Amino acid sequence: MARSARLESGFQDRLIAKLKKLFPGCMVFKMDQIQGIPDLLILYGAKWASLECKKSAKAKRQPNQEYYVGLMNSMSFSRFISPENKEEVLRELQQALKP
Numbered sequence: 001m002a003r004s005a006r007l008e009s010g011f012q013d014r015l016i017a018k019l020k021k022l023f024p025g026c027m028v029f030k031m032d033q034i035q036g037i038p039d040l041l042i043l044y045g046a047k048w049a050s051l052e053c054k055k056s057a058k059a060k061r062q063p064n065q066e067y068y069v070g071l072m073n074s075m076s077f078s079r080f081i082s083p084e085n086k087e088e089v090l091r092e093l094q095q096a097l098k099p
Helices: 008-022 065-075 086-096
Strands: 027-030 040-044 047-053 078-081
Touching: 008 027, 008 040, 008 047, 008 086, 047 065, 047 086, 065 078, 078 086
Parallel strands: 047 078
Antiparallel strands: 027 040, 040 047
16 A cells, blocks of 8 residues: 655655656665764666655654755756745756756
8 A cells, every 4th residue: 555645754755756768777775874864875887866755845854864865966967846846856866867
């Protein structure tokens, strides 16, 4: 059964499905090992990105999330993503992962 659209987990599930359509053959990993590390790691060809999912743009950010999103963005691409900014972030991600 699909998880609720109101929960972050439901948003994350739909986002993963969308990522797999946008980037055929990509690998998407849920990263929940270390506090603050973004939720998703996307591997596509020789490139990678990470996304920290939030159920809304106003959702609380946990300790270290700003640090890790910033660090991973300086290495490749990383963003906070929520339903409010999803389309904008996905457009930026498509540019970042272009071959």
